[in-house]
Each structure stands twice: as structure tokens, then as C-alpha cells.
Amino acid sequence: MDSFSLAFAIEKFPEVLRGVPATIGVAVFSMLLGTVIGLLIALCRLYRVPVLDRLCALYVSFIRGTPLLVQIYVVFYGFPLLLETVNREWGWQLPVQEMSPLLFAMLAFTINSAAYQSEVIRAALSSTEAGQMEAALSVGMTGTQGLLRIIAPQALVVALPNLGNIFINLIKGTSLAFAIKVLEVMAQAKIIAGDGYRYLEMYVDASIIYWIICWGCEKLFAKLETRFSRHERRAVA
Template sequence: MANFSLAFAIEKFPEVLKGVPLTLLVAVISMVLGTVIGLIIALCRIYKVPVLNKLGALYVSFVRGTPLLVQIYVVFYGTPLLIDILNKEWGWHLPFSEISPLGFALLAFTINSAAYQSEVIRGAIGTTDSGQMEAALSIGMSTSQGLLRIIAPQALVVALPNLGNIFINLIKGTSLAFAIKVIEIMAQAKIVAGDGYQYLEMYLDASLIYWVICWSCERLFAWLETRYSRHERRIAA
């Protein structure tokens, strides 16, 4: 068994850093798309939209009740099969062969993120006083205007801490994307480690990088929460 080599860990640290852009790309895009989808699901459940309300609840239950790695594999192996069925049965011409591992990863992480964000958004909207929406409607605002101008700013302050946790979990969760050949931080560490069979050193490098990224995100969301909380207090005053 090879001894631990600090020199190797330091020398190869820049190589592991090469996986950071892809890690952040997957996390950020999945978070943004997940926010949009999660908002739609949350509104469907809040306003009890027929059929969509039940489907949304089932979707959230399934995603929250299954491991992320399983979801990645289901998307990776199931999407081509679904597209093939649609092409044969419906006469569509969807080119699943052109989907890259990154595309599958983005899809899987977006699906996962949307489920969790929908619950956060639904809970945050639920904490606002329902009388505010009634007041908005009484002065001629539409429901969408009331949500956007009155409810959303308040709900955002409540949701930010949980949204921050979801984003941090997404960053850590991207370490599973190497299972479908996406070269993010963890995959890059494994590749570099294979050169000298110094796996512990590379895993420590990867751990340090994940820690710095997640700590930075914690600071960012804490700053955003403080800023928006002050903004809301000024408006209330």
C-alpha cells in the first residue's frame, strides 16, 4: 500500500480543479430550471388544479422517496427507451443518440431539484397572509400580479435558507454524475488518482474543493437573506 503523499496532493490539485466548471454548470442550470418547474408544481398544488395537483404530489413523493443515484440511472437508461417508443408508436423523430451524458445529468438533477424546490416554494407561499392576496384582488390586481408583486417578495425571504440548502446539496450531489461519465470534480479526482494510484490524496483534494464551494455558497445565501430581509423591513416600515 502506497504511503500518503502530500506533495502528490498539492501537485495534482490544479488537475482536480478542472472539474469545477462542469460541477457548477450542472448545479446552477439544474437549480434555475428546477425553480421554474418547482414554482409551477407548487402553484398547481396550492390552487388545487385538477389532475395536475395529484400528479404533482405523486411526482414529489416519488423523487423525495428514491435515491438520487437511482434517479440518475433511470433518466440515463430510461430516456432513450422512452424516446424510442415515442419515435416508433407516434412517428416522432427525436434524436436520443445525440444526447450527451451532460444532458442526461442536467435532466436528472433538474427533476430532483424541482421536487424539493416545489415543497419549499409551497411552504413559503403558505406562510404569507392570505388576506394580502384578497386585498390585492380588491384593488384591481390580477392573481398573477398579486403573486409577483406582493406574495413573491415575502415568500422569497422565507424560502432563501432552504433554497440555499438545496443548491448546496445539488453541488454535492453532482459527485454522483461520474456514474454516467460526466467529468466533474469527483470524476476528475478518480482519473488523476489512477495515474499514480494515490486515491486518498485525490479524494482529499476533492473534499477540500467541495468544502470551499459549499462554504462560499453558504455565505452568498446568507448575504442574500440579510439583504432581502432588510428590504422587506424597509417596505413594511
């Protein structure tokens, strides 16, 4: 077996970088959409909406209790089958065959992210004092206004560190998307490694790229946490 080739790793590093846009794109899209879905799930569970409360709890339990790779495969193979059934039964013309693996990856990671974010958001909303909503209603605010103007800013400060962890885990989790042929960082590394039979070098390149991205995300969320905490302290004062 040949020794580790630093020159090969340096030479091919830019090629592995080509997978970064797909990696970040999947993570950002699934994080943003997952936040919206997670908030709705958290509110359904927090206010114990009939039927939806039970369904949301089952959804969260299922997603948290199954491997992400399995979820990716279920979406990749199951979603097209669902759409084909809809086309056949309802006479629609949904472009099932034209959907890219990237779209399925975004869908799978969104479904996964929403479940974890819902628990973080629910805990953050529960951490605020219940009397604040009553005070908001007493001065003429609606429930939505009280949630957005009073409860949500405080909950955001509490939830931000855990949301940052979820996003970093999404970045690392995108390495599984190569299983459905998404050309992200890991897929690029495996393709190049297969051509030159230099797997260790390419995996080292991929690990460095993931580390740099995650390190940047850690710094970003740390700054956001400091900034929002400062505003929260000013508001309390």
C-alpha cells in the first residue's frame, strides 16, 4: 500500500471544494424550512391542539428514533412512488422523473430537522413566564402579537445554542446525501478517490472542509447568541 500523498491531497483539494455549495445549500434550506415546520409542531404540542398534538408527537418520536440514512432512502424511493400514485389516481401531471436527487435530499433533511427543532422551540417557549402572555393580552395585544413581540424574542435567546448545534449536525449529516447521488463534499471526495485510488487523502480533504465549515458556523452562532443576549439584557433593564 502506498504511503499518504500530501501532494495529491493538496492538488485535489479544490475539486473536493466543488461539493461545498450543495452541502451548504441542503443544510441552509432544510434549516430554514425546518424552523417554520418545527415552530408549527411546537405550537401544536404546546397548546395541545386536538388530534394534531398526538400526530406531531408521533412524528417527532419516529424521526428521532430512526437513522437519518434510512429517512433519506425512504424519501428518495417513497416520495416518487407517492407522486406517481397521485398522478394515476387524480390525473395530475407532476414531473416525478425530472426531480433531482438534491431535491429529495433537501426534503429528507427538512423532515429530520423539523422534528429536532420542534423540541428545541417547544422547550424555549415553555421557558418563558406564562404571565407575560396574559400581560400582553391585557394591554390589547392579540395572541399572535404577544407571541411574536414578547415571547418569541426571549425564546430565541434560549433556543439559539441548540439551533446552532442542529445546524452543525445538518452540515455533517449532508455527508450521507452521497448515498442518493447528491454531489456534495463527500460525494466529490469519493469520486476523486475512486479515480486515483487515494481514499485516505480524499477523506482527509473532506474532513478538513467539514471542520472549516462547522468552525465558521460555531463562530457565527456564538456572535448571534452574544448579540441577542445583549439586546435581551437591555430590554429587561
